[in-house]
Amino acid sequence: MNVSLRQLRAFLAVAGHRHFRRAAEALHLTQPAVSRLIADLEAELDVRLFDRSTREVIPTEAGRYLEQALARVLDELDGVLSHARTQADPFRGRVRLAAVPTLSAGLVPAGIARCAAEAPSIEIILRDQNQAQVLDAVRGGEVDFGLTVEPATHEEFDAETILRDPFLLVCRDDHRFANGPSLAWPALSGEPLILLDHASGSRRLIDAALARQGVDASVAIEVGHPHTAFRMVEAGLGITITPALSLDALRPGLVALDLTPEEHRNVTLLRRRARSLSPPAQTVWNAFRDIALTLA
Structure with a gap:
């Protein structure tokens, strides 16, 4: 079934305004464009969605069902898209980090404090774990990256040493x-x-x-x-x-x-090999690198 999001939004606008011209104005489209979107949607669904007269546009029974269901679905879709959009913002979002205990106590607080000052809309979730658990969490994608002691092998990871x-x-x-x-x-x-x-x-x-x-x-x-x-x-x-x-x-x-x-020992930032960091995760990664430079 070839139904577009544009057609569905046009349908909701017409159903809400009960009028093609007012729906077109709300969508910043021409009335013929809205009429075409509705006609294409009805053809794709093989059902009549509106009863039209010279004075008003009334949803049919199928139209009323679709209006109620779509309003909920598109609200959820808007929420999903909005969340995805925030992930493109390097100063907003959630970042999951795992660190070994000596680094959780000795380096992580300064890194989190810097992020809180420079990017307060980034939420950092920390796991304080031993070396093997940190590597497993990075390997399994449970965290965005790990802060750890340089592992015996780098085969599964992309690593950056930030401190001796x-x-x-x-x-x-x-x-x-x-x-x-x-x-x-x-x-x-x-x-x-x-x-x-x-x-x-x-x-x-x-x-x-x-x-x-x-x-x-x-x-x-x-x-x-x-x-x-x-x-x-x-x-x-x-x-x-x-x-x-x-x-x-x-x-x-x-x-x-x-x-x-x-x-x-080499203090190392680790992420899964060939996996890019989200923009907010990259911001936090850079903050820990900068903190390590000041300690060095």
Whole structure:
């Protein structure tokens, strides 16, 4: 059935005004054009929609049914089209973002705050998840993009590294390591380490750094978040290796030292490969890139 939206809108205008000329004026069309649209619609539906006289135009029974049904359907269609139109506005819309916990605490608040100031009509929905969950959410299209540690493979993603985040040592201020501003990695051999578990994107990189630097690692406790690791360190249960962005959770009584030579993780924005971002999602992506530049 070849029925156009133009024909349907013309039908509703005639049904509402009960007059071809007034309907044409409302649609900013000529009366013959409106008459042709109605005639074509009646021919396509194979039913008479109006009884016409010299004084008035009255919908037939089929016309009355179509008028009631179309008014609801076209209202819904207008809503759908209006929503789609807002998605073309880079400063309006909804953006879904997933981020690993250290970035949710250390980078995401500044990015969301910038968007709230510069694009207040963008609604940002954040998922605070571990590395594997963030990758799954991006892969499955559940979020527009992810903010994460650089994954082991980029085969399924388009990625942009926005920040090098160095790994630091955190210990109590009464620990023997607390005297200097930095520490060589081999000094960690045999020390009880409190490390993030393997659900974290950083753990793979920390293990690789320990092996690369010849550290005989002794992992005493594995935790899910740097905040928990810091509490364990406070209790005197060991020392921890943590990304610099996690230091916002550091409390009095703990100190952070540079580890030499520097080992770092790449903070990365990820989206599905060959999938473009919506304009508002691109705005948020750019905001996080700019925030990372200021941190760098």
